[in-house]
Amino acid sequence: MKSVLLHLSIKTIVKIKAIKKLSMVSSIKVSNEGLAIHNENSKILLDPSKIHNDNFVFVSHAHSDHIYKKPKNKTKVKTLVSKETELIANARGYEISNPIYEEKNLELIDTGHILGSKGLLAFNEVYYTGDISIRKRGFMIHQNKIPKVDKLIIESTFGKPEFIFPDPKEIVHETNQIISDAYEKGIPVIIMGYSLGKAQLLVDLFRHWDPFYVSDSIENINTIYRKMKIPLRDLITYSEAEKNYCLSKKPWIMLSSLMTGRSKFLQSLKEKYNAITIGFSGWACNPGYRYMMGLDYAMPLSDHCDYNELLEVVENSNPKKVYTIHGFSEDFARTLRDLGYEAEPITNGHKKKETTKSQKNNKNANLKKIKKNPILDSFFG
Ligand SMILES: [Zn+2]
Numbered sequence: 394m395k396s397v398l399l400h401l402s403i404k405t406i407v408k409i410k411a412i413k414k415l416s417m418v419s420s421i422k423v424s425n426e427g428l429a430i431h432n433e434n435s436k437i438l439l440d441p442s443k444i445h446n447d448n449f450v451f452v453s454h455a456h457s458d459h460i461y462k463k464p465k466n467k468t469k470v471k472t473l474v475s476k477e478t479e480l481i482a483n484a485r486g487y488e489i490s491n492p493i494y495e496e497k498n499l500e501l502i503d504t505g506h507i508l509g510s511k512g513l514l515a516f517n518e519v520y521y522t523g524d525i526s527i528r529k530r531g532f533m534i535h536q537n538k539i540p541k542v543d544k545l546i547i548e549s550t551f552g553k554p555e556f557i558f559p560d561p562k563e564i565v566h567e568t569n570q571i572i573s574d575a576y577e578k579g580i581p582v583i584i585m586g587y588s589l590g591k592a593q594l595l596v597d598l599f600r601h602w603d604p605f606y607v608s609d610s611i612e613n614i615n616t617i618y619r620k621m622k623i624p625l626r627d628l629i630t631y632s633e634a635e636k637n638y639c640l641s642k643k644p645w646i647m648l649s650s651l652m653t654g655r656s657k658f659l660q661s662l663k664e665k666y667n668a669i670t671i672g673f674s675g676w677a678c679n680p681g682y683r684y685m686m687g688l689d690y691a692m693p694l695s696d697h698c699d700y701n702e703l704l705e706v707v708e709n710s711n712p713k714k715v716y717t718i719h720g721f722s723e724d725f726a727r728t729l730r731d732l733g734y735e736a737e738p739i740t741n742g743h744k745k746k747e748t749t750k751s752q753k754n755n756k757n758a759n760l761k762k763i764k765k766n767p768i769l770d771s772f773f774g
Pocket residue numbers: 454456459506524770771
């Protein structure tokens with residue numbers, strides 16, 4: 394009898410422990426506050442667009458679609474963020490509330506997307522990648538640390554097989570050839586990428602060309618990068634070059650934010666100086682991109698993972714459940730399910746509904762989105 398009772402009580406203890414362990418397990422929730430990791434003691438909002446008074450928030454990097462608007466009043470919100478992201482965000486007119494750079498059970502992991510970009514490993518159970526790139530480009534060296542977790546929240550901007558990027562070395566070689574041919578004919582070249590992240594890479598990759606001018610807004614960000622020990626060369630700003638009549642002395646190279654060839658600024662440079670344009674974006678894998686943007690050349694250089702690299706991240710993380718977010722989240726989740734993973738697409742604000750077949754067939758939907766939202770940094774990929 395005694396041994397039966399003992400057996401029962403051990404069983405009960407084991408059961409209680411199992412329940413307790415289960416209640417500690419983190420869950421992923423989406424509400425009108427945004428995407429969050431919950432467990433019984435805490436809630437962490439991931440890259441929310443708005444904050445409320447008592448939130449605990451993680452900001453992965455300083456691109457506009459990952460960072461909250463400056464709150465109107467002082468808040469008690471705590472923001473887990475890297476020092477680089479805090480500096481860049483504040484310089485761009487955002488305001489990081491009560492920044493903290495470390496927190497127990499939460500680890501920030503370099504994601505190689507832009508300077509200061511981090512993923513969040515929470516409680517050794519959940520990894521949120523934010524935007525991620527696992528390839529070496531210029532001064533961006535990713536440590537390739539992908540934690541093994543139960544739940545992976547992965548960006549899926551380029552989560553379709555047609556988005557496989559060439560080696561960045563090939564892109565640099567091809568671009569140098571275009572610039573060299575143009576210089577021989579005395580033709581100026583305007584190179585373009587989004588202003589935070591891609592533009593600084595382009596300064597680094599094409600630093601040997603002279604004279605090298607840069608738009609004033611990009612130079613402001615370059616200054617922040619230099620403060621953070623990224624050795625970008627000094628460049629002459631567009632306004633200085635124009636004031637001193639430098640642009641009429643051709644050829645030259647100029648770095649500008651990515652815009653369509655139909656913009657007034659580019660039109661005037663093309664008419665006045667006969668300049669050619671080269672845009673850099675992962676979307677350039679789509680042959681229609683160059684025409685849609687009205688560019689002379691489009692190069693598939695991205696700060697995101699391509700399709701194969703996204704699969705590599707999932708494989709290395711070996712999760713029980715994958716949540717896909719941004720870009721081709723539905724397609725990528727479907728691919729993962731076909732490979733045997735449990736996978737579900739989500740958005741920042743609500744669970745994503747699967748699209749209909751006709752919507753699915755609209756290959757250019759994301760490109761159209763870019764055209765409509767030219768200010769969204771990451772859409773320029
Ligand atoms: Zn980004």
